[in-house]
Amino acid sequence: MAIRKAEANAGAETSFEFAGLVRRHQAMVFSVAWHFLHDRAAAEELAQDVFLQLYRALPQLKSAEHVTHWLRRAAVHRAIDYGRKRSLRPQVSIEDAPELRANASPEDPLLKRTLARLVASLPEKPRMVVLLRYQEDMDPSEIAGLLDMPVRTVKSHLQRSLALLRAKLDRLETARLEKTNEPL
Amino acid sequence: MSRFDDALREAMRREDPGEEFTKRVLAALPPQRETAGRRERLAAFFRVPSLRLAAAMALIVVMIAGGVSYRNAVERAEGERAKEQLMLAMRIAGTKLHAAQVKVLEISR
Numbered sequence: 316m317a318i319r320k321a322e323a324n325a326g327a328e329t330s331f332e333f334a335g336l337v338r339r340h341q342a343m344v345f346s347v348a349w350h351f352l353h354d355r356a357a358a359e360e361l362a363q364d365v366f367l368q369l370y371r372a373l374p375q376l377k378s379a380e381h382v383t384h385w386l387r388r389a390a391v392h393r394a395i396d397y398g399r400k401r402s403l404r405p406q407v408s409i410e411d412a413p414e415l416r417a418n419a420s421p422e423d424p425l426l427k428r429t430l431a432r433l434v435a436s437l438p439e440k441p442r443m444v445v446l447l448r449y450q451e452d453m454d455p456s457e458i459a460g461l462l463d464m465p466v467r468t469v470k471s472h473l474q475r476s477l478a479l480l481r482a483k484l485d486r487l488e489t490a491r492l493e494k495t496n497e498p499l
Numbered sequence: 500m501s502r503f504d505d506a507l508r509e510a511m512r513r514e515d516p517g518e519e520f521t522k523r524v525l526a527a528l529p530p531q532r533e534t535a536g537r538r539e540r541l542a543a544f545f546r547v548p549s550l551r552l553a554a555a556m557a558l559i560v561v562m563i564a565g566g567v568s569y570r571n572a573v574e575r576a577e578g579e580r581a582k583e584q585l586m587l588a589m590r591i592a593g594t595k596l597h598a599a600q601v602k603v604l605e606i607s608r
Contacts, residue, residue, distance in 0.1 A: 330525065333528070334525055337524050337525065338521055341520060341521060342513040342516070343513055345515070345516040345520065346513040358516075359516055362516065362520070363520070363527060366524045367524070367527060426506055426510070428510075430510035431511070434507075445507075445511075446511060449504075449507050449508050449511035450512070477507075480503075480507070
């Protein structure tokens with residue numbers, strides 16, 4: 316009886332430890348899916364699947380750092396696979412222009428939302444590169460390792476994507492100004 | 500760092516999906532983990548050298564105790580057999596003695 320109770324306690328302890336792992340990493344996993352897919356329900360479902368996969372793989376993982384690296388890699392590749400299956404990219408239209416304020420601060424929620432949608436409208440690989448650079452603060456060589464692509468390709472994607480995002484944001488701001496200045 | 504970079508970093512900031520998400524993940528976990536955990540803990544136990552040595556010594560002690568116990572049982576059985584043989588011999592001797600006494604009484608009449 317004492318042994319069964321000890322085993323049940325050990326099982327509860329394992330669940331408790333795994334719950335701690337989920338809480339520690341769920342923001343990272345969810346946000347990779349959310350910023351890539353721009354679909355909250357899909358992002359939550361994907362993130363949940365990644366954690367279930369982690370639960371099965373946990374005996375093979377050697378350290379906390381290994382877990383983090385494993386989770387990031389799983390989240391990134393599953394998001395890319397999911398995005399390919401859906402083959403949809405949200406488009407950001409001129410209707411978004413009225414939301415932008417001139418010289419909005421970086422924390423401006425409307426600017427944040429517009430930029431997030433602009434990133435989600437990028438092609439698959441550049442989108443993930445921008446996400447890993449700005450969400451995970453990874454440098455190009457780390458991104459290259461994670462995405463299995465050459466470092467110069469990562470840098471090229473970054474450079475082009477940032478130029479594209481700036482240009483789109485400028486066009487949206489210009490369109491907003493033109494709408495504001497339209498004669499009555 | 501440019502304002503645009505700051506804005507992009509802010510737009511890409513991690514967002515926590517909340518405690519409800521955590522609960523959903525934990526509720527979806529398969530139940531077999533405890534059995535695997537027991538096996539793993541047992542395997543981990545035997546991977547520690549000092550614990551392996553202690554387990555081997557405990558096994559030797561059990562084997563010796565088992566051997567001693569067996570020998571005692573054999574000796575006890577042999578003792579029981581010897582006792583039975585002695586009792587039989589005494590019964591036979593007693594019978595013969597009784598017969599001799601009866602003969603002596605007949606002669607003396």
